Amino acid sequence: MELFASIVFLCFVISGTTAIGQPASITFSExxxxxxxxxxxxxxxxxxxxxxxxxxxxxxxxxxxxxxxxxxxxxxxxxxxxxxxxxxxxxxxxxxxxxxxxxxxxxxxxxxxxxxxxxxxxxxxxxxxxxxxxxxxxxxxxxxxxxxxxxxxxxxxxxxxxxxxxxxxxxxxxxxxxxxxxxxxxxGPPSIKYRGLFINDEQPALTNWVKTNYGGVYDSRFHAKVFELLLRLRANYFWPAMWASKFHVDDSKNGPLADEMGIVMGTSHTEPMARADKEKVKPWDWKSNQRILKKYMQDGATRSKSWEVVWTVGMRGDGDTASPTLDAKTLVDVFSAQQNILKSTLGVSSLNAVPQMWCVYKEVGGYYQTGMKVPEDITILWSDDNSGNIQRLPVPAEANRIGNAGVYYHYDYVGDPRNYKWINTIQLSKTWQQMHLAHQKNATQIWIVNVGDLKPLEIPISHFLDMAYNMDNFMKPDSTDEWLASWALREFGSNVAQGTAEVMATYGKLVIRRKYELLNMSPFLYSITNYDEAEIVLHEWVDLQIKSQALYSQLDPATQIAFFEMVLHPVMAGRIVQQVYINAARNKAYATQKRMSANELAADVKAAYAQDGIIQKRYHGLLNGKWNHMMDQIHFGYNNWQDPSANTMPSVTTISTTAPSSGLMGVSVQGSAASAPESTLSLLALTPYTPENRTIDIYARGSGSTDFAVASSSPYISITPSHGTISYPSGTSTIRATISVDWSSAPNGNSTSTITITPTSGTPVTLSLHLNNVAVPAAFKGYVDSAGAVALEMAHFTSRTASSSGASLEVIPNYGRTHSGLTLLPVGAGTQTTAAGPAAVYSFYSFASASAARIVAYLPPSFNVNPASPLKLAVAVDGGTPVAVSPVPSSTLGTMPSGWSQSVINGVRVVKIEVGRVEPGAHELKVWLLEPGTVVQRLVVDLGGVRDSYLGPPESVKVGF
The missing domain is CATH 3.30.379.10 (Chitobiase/beta-hexosaminidase domain 2-like)
Structure with missing residues (x-):
């Protein structure tokens, strides 16, 4: 990304322009x-x-x-x-x-x-x-x-x-x-004909802001600001807020204003014929109240007939719900009535040139699944699953429809598994993969995205609409990184653009792991004991805030405000929420070990929770309160899909400060929830290729102070620090000692040593440490096994094989939860085979035999957008027979595939593929992606040593690269 971004910056400096992705026609020098x-x-x-x-x-x-x-x-x-x-x-x-x-x-x-x-x-x-x-x-x-x-x-x-x-x-x-x-x-013309935003789920934040600034009504003054933004972003289409609003009724100037400014109006999937949900007549039932509903729809057509409209057709139940009486046959009747109304009202004999849209959303998909005939001139608007995963795209039989197809996408949602309405939780590289797929599958008539309150989603909105306007700028998998650098250059200037792009790319990887509103689900997602996972994640957030703050400090005061709103605030606010939940989980785990740091963590959770209110107040105070209320959304304490009534801090535990009879000092090691001296502990094994440090936590278990010394039975093992003082409540209650090995002096092969921690008072603790001093051949290039696990990031393949058809496996940078993704391109390549399709090769070296090895594949929670060609990948070890897997269970429209809820909660679908026996030595893992749209985030070769964690083992050591 750095080289590419540098080239982008050079182009901007030469041209002088700050427009994103557009040819320059303006310069700043003669x-x-x-x-x-x-x-x-x-x-x-x-x-x-x-x-x-x-x-x-x-x-x-x-x-x-x-x-x-x-x-x-x-x-x-x-x-x-x-x-x-x-x-x-x-x-x-x-x-x-x-x-x-x-x-x-x-x-x-x-x-x-x-x-x-x-x-x-x-x-x-x-x-x-x-x-x-x-x-x-x-x-x-x-x-x-x-x-x-x-x-x-x-x-x-x-x-x-x-x-x-x-x-x-x-x-x-x-x-x-x-x-x-x-x-x-x-x-021009733009890549997507109708490109726009849906303001939705607008309470409490945006609605409270509107109450303060526009008297509580989404009126023409408010919409003038929105419409100008849309046009400056080269959008043209808008679904207005509808929870408690009526666009045309609340302010009679709204409709004429949209038409004057050049905005094409629409309404959501549950609001047919240009009328708001709150205008609906009762009962909202076609079978029992058809005459009244026809008049209702006629009135909507009459009111908007002189303006540019994409007419929402079809119907759902009252509100955003399924209708208990609607079925496929009835819906066809609804289409017919609506189209007759449009023909008579608009004075046309054909609707081929009249834009109409039917959104295949939730239960509505079940009607289409039955084979119902949708008039050819109606655009079929395919929806995602409300979590950024498109469920269906045009198949060959739908390719030549007059109305074509489009996509309804979500950056905000109210519903299962939980609401996400607070701040930006969008990974741009994932959006690119989904919308690039849609574009290549010819869903090009309409793209509209649910943006909630609009304000906290500036970056993903810009990205979405820039793609919709000119997808030619986004044909490469690394185009999102290029776009981020250009966006940051436009908004903040060249001195921070590259750093800002890196910050937001990292932010995307961190937030896609789990939405903020889902972090309190039980059991806690990040492992406290394995791979230091919880602490490493927290450190990632802290480091990201430090980098963001450093960039902020380089800016002039006016630019700092914009940077805070779009970059620093989401990073800081995200770090706070992560810190609260991670340290609350650590607090509970450490309390069972009687660590006094449990009490310190309890205090830290309370302090971090208080910071949440402070940063909210800072946001609301910007520019004399310009954005007051924009951060009103509840984001702590969810226990089901709906908003809680108020933010609630997670519970924490405070433990007694009386030390146990075995002494003040306690000891814990990685990979175990037990503690010494009550339990006998062994450190996790070490090899020269272990990717993470081996550490010992030495801590106070009550009030008081004690010195300690750490000694190894083997001279080639050293511990840092080798002595120290633990003290509570003053001083340092926990000291982490790191083990290092002089492998040139250690015996070859397997050996066992001991490490003893001796306090000045209390019970000494002796730990056993197993070493395996092994070496891979000098000529080997690839990943190296550590303790029976090999974790691979998709960008770090040993080699790739090409396809004679031109298909290839390409890396999507900054995709997924850890590093990058691998996908099959071009989308039009069609179904591949293991015999002729492109493959990526990952060499790895193992030190022990595994009778039942398996490949653990981490994939996004995608859908089979073409049910006849489900997503598919295959793996093979050492030239063995490829094992093919279709990771997404088949499902019908209107339903979710098995495992969907957990996959969107976790931001990943995990698939385990058995590959049989693997002997010690060098191996070759070959990976094929056999259907366009298939993406793999990472792979783990489980040789029997993978421990429980959320993200999987850290990437294994690579040699020869």
Whole structure:
């Protein structure tokens, strides 16, 4: 990623632009042939024909204001062309709507053949003497209303105004001069026709904020801000908040405003015919109340007939529920009635050009499963499982539908297994994999994502909409890393961009392990005893916060606010929640060992829990309370899917400070919950290839103090520290001693030594330590077994074999819970075989025989998006017969496959594949991914030594690389 990001930065520095993934047409330094648009004391006149769309004029005024934000001098908007000989000029207009633009086209001064008649496309170019009295102008030409609007906002972004300048307080980048480059630029049509957001689950946070700022109504003032954001992000489609709101009823200006600004309105999967859920008539039942429901739907069509709408068709039950009386046959009748209403209301005989959408959501999928016929002109909107895993995509028989297909995706959800509504918990690389798959499977008519309260999801929203606008920029598996670097450069500047990209890529790996609201599930997810898992995870969060804070400290105060909102706050808030739950679990575990650190951890949990309120207050106090209430969402103390009534700290245990009769000192070792001197302990075995340190915890079990000394029976084993003092409540209650071995002096093969910890008072503790001083052959290249386990990260293969068909196995960086993913590309490669398909080879060396070895595969909780071609992988050891596995059980639409709940809770589906006997020596594990969409996060070769943990063993030692 670092090399790629450096190249990206170089391109931005050369061009001067801060727009993401778009060709540059603006620079900040004088260039031959360039037109100076603005600078200190200078700003352009923006000419927009009075006959053009009102939304174009509105965007033009925004651009004029943006010049003021960047240079200190606002632009001027006019519809006339006289008296402009001594000013810089931008002309913006729509083909067929702006006579000035049409005259330039007719005069041959602009070539629009590459955009004319295309959806939401534009060209920008310098034109000499566009009209008398103007020597040169930057001309922005749109194929339609939004094409022109995007052209205008493209200039805004390039001069230094982020789409998030208001919603995330990104300060405009100041420049002394702005120039238009002497080259034409063309963009569009977008990859996805309708691209948008669904504000949902908007209580308490967003609704409380709206109450404070807009009197409790999601009115046209609120929506003006949302619509501007959408257009600056090159989106065009919107589902409004609906829990307690009625878009058209709450403010009669909402509908006209959307149409004026250029937003295509829709409604959610449970709100047919452009009417809000809270408008529904009772009973909401087609079979018993068909006449009233038809009128209800007719009224919706009549109200919105003059505006751009994607009409939601079909129906569900009352509210976001299944209907007790609806079935496939009835739903076909509903389609027919709705389409008749649309034809008569819109005055058309065919609906082929009228956008309609039916969302296959939850129980509705069961109707489709029966073979029901959906009219060809209706877009089938396939849904994910509410957790970012798309359930179904178009299959060959659905490929040529007039209405095509789309995807309804989630960044927020209320429901099983638990709500997730608080802050950003999205792994961008996973979103890329799912949406790239959707794009390649031709689900390209609609992409809409549920964004909850909108505000805490700035980064994944930007990523989603940038993909939807131009998927050509996202065809490579590492494109998300490239995008993150570009995004951070635009928002925060080059000095922190690379570090910010790395922070957010790491954040994605940490949050996908489990949503915050699920962390208190029992049993606790991270192991306290094995692989130091819980402590390592906490250290990862602490290290991430330290890095984020260091980046924050490099920024000017204005940029710090935006960085806090989008980067530092989620990292800090996430670290706090993780610290609370991890240390609460450690507290309980250490209390059983009578460690005094259990009491210290209890205090730490309480302090960290208090920090949660402090950081919430800090967020709410930004900019004199601009975002007050945005962090109101409950996020501690869930015990089922629904929100608790209040945040609740997990319980902690405080233990007696009276030392046991066996003495003040206690000892514990990795891999065991027992403690000495009451129990006899053995340290986990060590080899030269053990990936983690071996440590001993020496701790106080009551009030008081004692010195101790640690000694080994073998001179080649050393312990650091070799002595110390444990003390409670003052001083250090726990000291961790680390064992190291001089392998050049240790005996070859197996040996056993002892380590004795002797306190000045109390009972000495003697531990046994087994060593296996072995060596792999010098020529070996690959992973090395440690204690009967070999953990592999997918990017670290020994080699890859290619396919004659052009298919290959490619690494998705920063994917999954630990490192990266491996997937089959291109998606169009189709089903592969182990005989001819591409494979990845992972060499490993084992030191002991295993009679029943198995490969533990960690996969994402994906679905079989084509039921006829389920996800599939195969493995083989040492050229043996490949063992093929379809990891996702078959299921019907409207139901979830077996194991789904646990897989989305854990962010992974674990599959164990038996591979038979493995003898000591060098081996070759070969992996095939046989269906597009199959991804593997990591593999563990279990030779009998894998211990229980959540993430699996740490990556094994590699040699020869």
């Amino acid at each position: 260039t031959e042939g360039a037109l100076k648009l603005g600078g200190t004391g200078q700003a352009p006149t923006i000419i927009i024909d009075s006959k053009d769309w009102a939304g174009v004029a509105r965007a033009g005024n925004d651009l004029a204001n943006d010049f003021g934000l960047v240079t200190g001098t606002k632009g001027k908007v006019t519809s006339g062309t006289s008296g402009l000989s001594n000013t810089s000029v931008i002309i913006a207009g729509t083909i067929g709507k702006a006579p000035l633009i049409d005259s330039l086209v007719s005069a041959g001064k602009i070539d629009v053949l590459n955009i004319k008649g295309k959806w939401e496309s534009f060209t920008s170019t310098l034109v000499e003497k566009p009209v008398e009295g103007i020597g040169q102008a930057l001309v922005l030409i749109g194929s339609d209303k939004r094409g022109t609007i995007y052209a205008i906002y493209d200039v805004s972004e390039q001069i230094g105004v982020s789409p998030w300048y208001w919603w995330a307080d990104v300060p405009p980048k100041k420049h002394e001069a702005l120039y238009a480059l002497p080259k034409a630029k063309t963009q």
